[in-house]
Amino acid sequence: MRLATLTSGGDCPGLNAVIRAVVRTANKMDSTVIGYEDGWVGLLEDRRRDLYDDAYIDKILLRGGTILGTGRLHPDKFKAGLDQIKSNLEDAKVDALIAIGGEGTLKGAKWLSDNSVPVIGVPKTIDNDVNATNYTFGFDTAVSVATDAIDRLHTTAESHERILVVEVMGRHVGWIALHAGMAGGAHHTVIPEEPFDVADICKSMERRFQMGEKYGIVVVAEGAMPKEGTMQADEGGIDEFGHKTFTGIGQQIADEIHRRTGYDVRTTVLGHIQRGGTPTAYDRVLATRYGVHATKAALAGDSGKCVSLQGEAISLVDLEDAVGKLKVVPPERYATARALFG
Numbered sequence: 075m076r077l078a079t080l081t082s083g084g085d086c087p088g089l090n091a092v093i094r095a096v097v098r099t100a101n102k103m104d105s106t107v108i109g110y111e112d113g114w115v116g117l118l119e120d121r122r123r124d125l126y127d128d129a130y131i132d133k134i135l136l137r138g139g140t141i142l143g144t145g146r147l148h149p150d151k152f153k154a155g156l157d158q159i160k161s162n163l164e165d166a167k168v169d170a171l172i173a174i175g176g177e178g179t180l181k182g183a184k185w186l187s188d189n190s191v192p193v194i195g196v197p198k199t200i201d202n203d204v205n206a207t208n209y210t211f212g213f214d215t216a217v218s219v220a221t222d223a224i225d226r227l228h229t230t231a232e233s234h235e236r237i238l239v240v241e242v243m244g245r246h247v248g249w250i251a252l253h254a255g256m257a258g259g260a261h262h263t264v265i266p267e268e269p270f271d272v273a274d275i276c277k278s279m280e281r282r283f284q285m286g287e288k289y290g291i292v293v294v295a296e297g298a299m300p301k302e303g304t305m306q307a308d309e310g311g312i313d314e315f316g317h318k319t320f321t322g323i324g325q326q327i328a329d330e331i332h333r334r335t336g337y338d339v340r341t342t343v344l345g346h347i348q349r350g351g352t353p354t355a356y357d358r359v360l361a362t363r364y365g366v367h368a369t370k371a372a373l374a375g376d377s378g379k380c381v382s383l384q385g386e387a388i389s390l391v392d393l394e395d396a397v398g399k400l401k402v403v404p405p406e407r408y409a410t411a412r413a414l415f416g
């Protein structure tokens with residue numbers, strides 16, 4: 075058989091580990107693999123290359139980003155290109171496609187499968203917001219990077235008796251903020267799922283100064299929003315792909331804390347540092363397991379499915395269950411974090 079694979083949407087550590095696993099598994103099962111460049115865009119434009127289980131592929135396990143490149147294609151252009159996509163796959167004699175991406179990519183994969191293209195999805199994103207899987211690869215790496223940064227910020231904040239506001243990624247969900255905040259011993263964390271009152275953040279900081287711990291770390295997910303009527307904040311907008319645009323909420327919170335308390339406050343925005351570089355061991359293992367399972371499923375003739383981590387096991391779920399709604403931080407998880415604020 076012949077498989078095709080592609081990586082689409084924002085990159086994330088572990089994509090190459092999946093590609094390696096797909097190529098090695100397929101070649102061992104007497105099948106060949108081609109890779110489309112730059113996600114759906116390359117599939118539509120028929121930009122492809124053969125991938126072999128060679129020394130190069132073997133070594134990409136550690137490499138961040140994606141050797142195939144990635145991109146975003148507007149859903150309207152994607153849908154308008156269905157005939158072209160089908161004819162490109164037919165010309166390349168592809169029996170099944172393995173699409174590696176986040177919620178948007180998996181939506182595209184489902185749509186292709188609904189239109190008779192055999193597809194298996196592999197969920198990725200540092201945000202960990204794909205439904206129907208416990209974890210996406212990339213998340214553990216992003217949390218490790220953010221935690222390392224928070225660890226470092228503690229000592230400088232303490233030395234200067236400052237508040238350090240750390241803005242981490244998480245446009246729609248606060249998993250990175252929640253985990254990095256807890257692992258890094260943050261003194262307050264805000265996430266998009268729970269609109270915040272800046273007065274609560276100030277209270278947490280004041281408590282610390284009163285206790286004699288004259289510094290504080292506040293972790294803020296980039297998509298966090300204030301409770302209505304509590305603070306004036308830039309509301310941002312929605313981009314052409316339906317994603318929330320960023321408002322620099324970390325800096326806005328820092329300014330407001332300073333205005334209300336008079337403390338010395340600084341802001342650090344971690345940004346794409348969280349998305350680049352080599353994956354952690356956990357992400358390499360998860361990505362590899364996803365790649366092997368997706369390949370075996372595609373070669374067995376499965377379609378319209380997505381690999382997923384359920385407890386400790388990898389299983390196949392319907393693509394339908396992986397899309398449509400995001401996996402958000404449940405209130406009880408945030409309540410656990412809140413128990414340690416201040």
Ligand code: F6P
Pocket residue numbers: 084085199200201243244245296349
């Ligand atoms: O991959 C998800 C994500 O990292 C979000 O947390 C972030 O908001 C977004 O991608 C930014 O992506 P880009 O800069 O590529 O538009």
